[in-house]
Amino acid sequence: MSFVSLRGVSKSYQNVKVINNLNLDINKGDFVSIVGPYGCGKTTLLRLISTLLPLDSGQITINRKPAKSLREKSKIGLCFQTPTLFPWLNTIENIMLPQQIVSNKDYQRALDLLEMVNLAGKSNMPIQHLSGGTMKLVCILQSLILDPELLLLDEPFSSIDEPNREFLQDKLLTTHDQGKMTTILVTHSLTEAIYLSNKVVILSRRPTQVKTILDINFSTRNTQTRFSPKFIKYLKLLRRELTDA
Amino acid sequence: MRKLIYLVISLFFLISLWSLLTKTLDLPSYLFPSPEVVYASFSKNIQLLSENWLITLVEAIGGFTIANVFSLTIVLLVFRFSFMEEIILPYAVILETIPVIAFAPILVLWLGSGRISHIIAAGLISFFPSLINLVRGVKSINNEYLDFFRLYSASRYQIIRRLVLPASLPYIFSSLKISISLAIVGALVSEFITVNGGLGYIIISGYYTFDIPLVFSAIFLSSTTGILFYSLISILEDFCIPWSMAKTAN
Numbered sequence: 476m477s478f479v480s481l482r483g484v485s486k487s488y489q490n491v492k493v494i495n496n497l498n499l500d501i502n503k504g505d506f507v508s509i510v511g512p513y514g515c516g517k518t519t520l521l522r523l524i525s526t527l528l529p530l531d532s533g534q535i536t537i538n539r540k541p542a543k544s545l546r547e548k549s550k551i552g553l554c555f556q557t558p559t560l561f562p563w564l565n566t567i568e569n570i571m572l573p574q575q576i577v578s579n580k581d582y583q584r585a586l587d588l589l590e591m592v593n594l595a596g597k598s599n600m601p602i603q604h605l606s607g608g609t610m611k612l613v614c615i616l617q618s619l620i621l622d623p624e625l626l627l628l629d630e631p632f633s634s635i636d637e638p639n640r641e642f643l644q645d646k647l648l649t650t651h652d653q654g655k656m657t658t659i660l661v662t663h664s665l666t667e668a669i670y671l672s673n674k675v676v677i678l679s680r681r682p683t684q685v686k687t688i689l690d691i692n693f694s695t696r697n698t699q700t701r702f703s704p705k706f707i708k709y710l711k712l713l714r715r716e717l718t719d720a
Numbered sequence: 721m722r723k724l725i726y727l728v729i730s731l732f733f734l735i736s737l738w739s740l741l742t743k744t745l746d747l748p749s750y751l752f753p754s755p756e757v758v759y760a761s762f763s764k765n766i767q768l769l770s771e772n773w774l775i776t777l778v779e780a781i782g783g784f785t786i787a788n789v790f791s792l793t794i795v796l797l798v799f800r801f802s803f804m805e806e807i808i809l810p811y812a813v814i815l816e817t818i819p820v821i822a823f824a825p826i827l828v829l830w831l832g833s834g835r836i837s838h839i840i841a842a843g844l845i846s847f848f849p850s851l852i853n854l855v856r857g858v859k860s861i862n863n864e865y866l867d868f869f870r871l872y873s874a875s876r877y878q879i880i881r882r883l884v885l886p887a888s889l890p891y892i893f894s895s896l897k898i899s900i901s902l903a904i905v906g907a908l909v910s911e912f913i914t915v916n917g918g919l920g921y922i923i924i925s926g927y928y929t930f931d932i933p934l935v936f937s938a939i940f941l942s943s944t945t946g947i948l949f950y951s952l953i954s955i956l957e958d959f960c961i962p963w964s965m966a967k968t969a970n
Contacts (some may be wrong), residue, residue, distance in 0.1 A: 523827050527867045559868040562963035563886040575882070576872040621872075655855055 476539070477504035478657050479625065481525065484533035486519055490538045493519050495682030496533070501659065501674075504540075506651055508668035511678030511686075517661040518556060520683075521627050524659065525553050539624060545625060549577045552623030554631045559608045559617070560602045567598040570616045577621065588616040592646055608635035612643060616662065619650060626651070626658040632667060641698070642673055648696060665717070670701060671711045677716045687716050752934040758940065761933030768922070773941050776907050779835060780945075783842025784903035790843075791851035794945060799858050799884055800876055809855065816848040824910045833914035838907050845906035846899035847900040852897065857891025858884060893957040900949040904942055 477500035484497040491515040501507050509517050511561050522528040524535055524544045525668045535542040535550075545551055550572075562570050570585045589595045591631050592612055597605065605613065632640045648671060661670050672691055679686040691709060693700055700706055735755050741747070742754035749757045762769065783905045798805045824841045831837040861883065911920025919938045926935035 522867075525871060527870060546871065547873050551871065553871050555864045555868065557862065557864050559864055561865070563884070563889075563961070571884070575871050576869065576874045576878055601963065701940075720860070 476497055477501055478505070478538055479542075479659070480534075480539075481524070482534045482536075484520075484523060484529065485531045485533060487531055488525060489599065492682040494523070494686060497684050499676060499685055501657060503657055504655060505661070505674055506648075506658045506660070507674045507676055508662055509513050510665060510668050510713070511674045511676060511683065512717070515678045515680055516683045520630055520678075521553070521629050521659065521661050524625075525551055525627055525630045527553075530630070531532060549573065549621050550624040552621065552625070553619035553627045554614050554618040554629060556609075556629040556633075558614045558652065560610055560613060562601070562603050564602065565596070566600050566602055566605065567612055569602055570620055573617060575619050579621070585616075586636040588619060592616065592643065593649070608639055611635055612639075615643070615647065619654075622654060623656060626656050628658065628660045629663070629695075630662055631660070632662070632664070634655060640667075645696075646658065646670065659668045665710055665713045666701065666706075669706060675713060683698060686719075687718070688712060735875060748965060750930045750932050753936055757933045758936040759932070762937040762940070765934055765937060769919075769937055769941055772918050772938070773924050773945070776911065776920065776942065777902065778844050778944060779838040779907035779910075780900070781919065782835075782839035783844075783898075783906055784846055784900050785898050786839065786851050787844040787847040787903065791847060791854050791895070792801035792816075792892070794887075795854040795858055796880060796884075797854065799880065804853075812848055812851050812855075818850065821845065821906075821909050824906075824913050827910065828913050830896075833916055835961040837914065838910040838918065840911035842903040843911075846902035850895040850899040853891055853895035854888065857888035857895075860891070861887050889961045890957075893953060895955045895963070897950050900953060901946045904946050904949075908942060 479499075479501040481497055484494055484499075484578060485492065496624065497520070509520065511614040513519055518689060519528065519636070522539075523530060526535070528545050532571065537545045544549075559564050561572065567582070567585050567589065570588060573581065574580050574585070586595060586598060594612070597609070602610065602613070611631055611634055617627070618626060632643060644667065647658075650656070660668070660671060669687065669691055675689045675691060676685055677687045677689065677711040678684070689709070689712060695703070724965045728955050739755050742752055742797075753761070763795055780808065793806060798808065823844060824837075827837045828839050829936075831840060861894075865883055865887070866879070869883055874882070908920035908923070911918035912924050922938040923935050926932065926938065
């Protein structure tokens with residue numbers, strides 16, 4: 476039984492059909508990456524799953540209940556494409572903001588998250604003093620603060636330099652595995668999608684539908700994984716699928 | 721500090737030029753008094769000026785407070801009930817184009833020649849720019865910020881307290897700075913009409929008695945008051961919004 480289920484999902488913007496009758500099943504604990512051509516509606520899909528956007532038609536259920544019920548329990552974490560950081564709050568206050576909204580303050584949890592990514596020293600730093608990459612990272616921590624059951628990430632590593640990106644991806648994988656979360660990642664980077672996910676969903680051009688789902692299988696993931704023949708094989712396969720999309 | 725030095729130097733230069741002009745052109749003081757004559761008049765009439773300054777100050781601050789409390793309340797209502805935007809804002813835009821100064825005699829007619837009509841005039845003249853600026857502030861909030869709060873099912877109160885108010889602070893300060901200057905103008909104009917006290921009264925009575933140095937003293941005092949309040953609000957702004965979004969907003 477799938478954890479996240481999308482059935483006949485459609486969405487239009489001003490009479491332009493962006494997503495058309497899309498069906499997708501995601502199992503509990505999956506790390507799913509969504510890739511597709513520019514403007515195919517990847518972010519829209521993420522927003523539909525988070526219920527921030529209303530559906531035109533179709534149904535999205537999480538754990539056999541309407542997706543809205545999980546959001547109302549604040550068990551959906553979403554890392555937006557644009558960092559949702561507030562300049563009047565410092566680093567740790569930004570991370571704790573979801574807690575403050577749901578009246579569940581846990582300073583230690585926020586500090587633990589910062590320590591996990593070696594940022595504890597910047598906990599009281601004004602947010603505008605952080606680099607673009609660190610801001611993105613703080614956003615990811617913000618989306619993790621309430622231990623979500625479903626984590627939605629919209630291009631979270633897009634402005635982070637290569638070494639830090641790999642470090643963060645490993646941390647994200649650890650958090651995903653430890654927290655028994657289900658994660659959906661929207662990305663343009665095929666290597667990122669292959670390295671992180673156990674499933675890559677390739678979307679077609681507009682009106683978008685699921686074109687292919689590629690199962691990724693690595694026994695372990697480390698720096699060497701990115702250079703393994705299997706990784707290259709997946710990469711070629713994905714490129715071909717995307718070109719045809 | 722550098723700004724202050726530039727200001728002092730330019731002020732010194734302007735006053736010297738003014739003094740030089742009046743002496744070289746031999747202008748009579750009932751037409752264009754020299755700074756020395758204005759200073760002498762200011763010192764001589766300090767008691768009269770300060771008494772009337774206090775009246776104008778109370779009226780301007782009263783109007784300024786009313787205008788900003790009203791505009792902030794309306795903006796919060798517009799945020800809470802979005803349909804109100806369509807009801808209120810078109811009128812606000814129309815009313816902004818009407819010269820409120822023209823309403824001053826009518827206000828005196830309706831409310832009498834007391835302080836209330838002056839306060840209302842000061843409030844009216846500063847209300848619309850303040851309202852428009854605050855609406856701009858609320859509308860400038862990034863949609864993703866709002867979605868973030870919606871994601872965690874934040875209440876309207878939480879959104880206002882934790883997002884709308886802090887995000888609008890640069891616009892609130894910008895609106896305070898605009899409205900304090902306008903409130904002083906509003907108070908002065910209404911004093912021109914009722915002639916029962918205030919710097920506006922001093923200006924008009926000085927004009928009728930050809931005491932132009934006194935008129936200049938009153939003008940100097942009212943503009944200094946505007947500058948002083950503007951500076952105080954700027955200092956408060958730097959203190960309240962250290963993330964200096966104000967620079968961007970302005």
